[in-house]
Amino acid sequence: MEIVPFEKQHIDAVLAFEKELRVQEPDTYYWEPDEDYRRALEASFGDAGFQNAVSLLAVDGGKVVGRIDAVILAGRSDPACGSAYLDWICVLKSERHKGTARALLRALRTELKARGVTLLVALMAANDEAQRFYRAVEGASVHDEGIWIDL
Numbered sequence: 001m002e003i004v005p006f007e008k009q010h011i012d013a014v015l016a017f018e019k020e021l022r023v024q025e026p027d028t029y030y031w032e033p034d035e036d037y038r039r040a041l042e043a044s045f046g047d048a049g050f051q052n053a054v055s056l057l058a059v060d061g062g063k064v065v066g067r068i069d070a071v072i073l074a075g076r077s078d079p080a081c082g083s084a085y086l087d088w089i090c091v092l093k094s095e096r097h098k099g100t101a102r103a104l105l106r107a108l109r110t111e112l113k114a115r116g117v118t119l120l121v122a123l124m125a126a127n128d129e130a131q132r133f134y135r136a137v138e139g140a141s142v143h144d145e146g147i148w149i150d151l
Helices: 008-024 035-044 100-114 128-135
Strands: 002-005 053-060 063-072 083-091 119-122
Touching: 002 100, 008 035, 008 053, 008 063, 053 100, 063 100, 083 100, 100 119
Parallel strands: 083 119
Antiparallel strands: 002 053, 053 063, 063 083
16 A cells, blocks of 8 residues: 555546445445536646645555545644644545554655644544544644534
């Protein structure tokens, strides 16, 4: 398995990964990996609004088995952009407990440090598996509860 940056050339493999996620865990994920999603992904690679996005893939035998996405926060409260938000980490259920999520997180931390980020903030999913994973992350501590506000 290798960890690689998510580039435009990986869209087909990412769509296959996303479809498999929904087979293995129905009703867990939001946006369907359909043609609208494909067009949005393709457009994101030419959109300056994604300059602070960091997306990595875990690839095994040419197949995407995991993905991690973060965004470096650009806010005037932290004009050095020293914080990032962990948007998503997911590994195919059939591939879990092989160190894939840890490898993705390790690679993300390395990339963010190289970009001058010193703090990664994440919301922790409520399910037991996610709770165990996040509570075992080296250098992590649980601080606040997250709140989602619909707009």
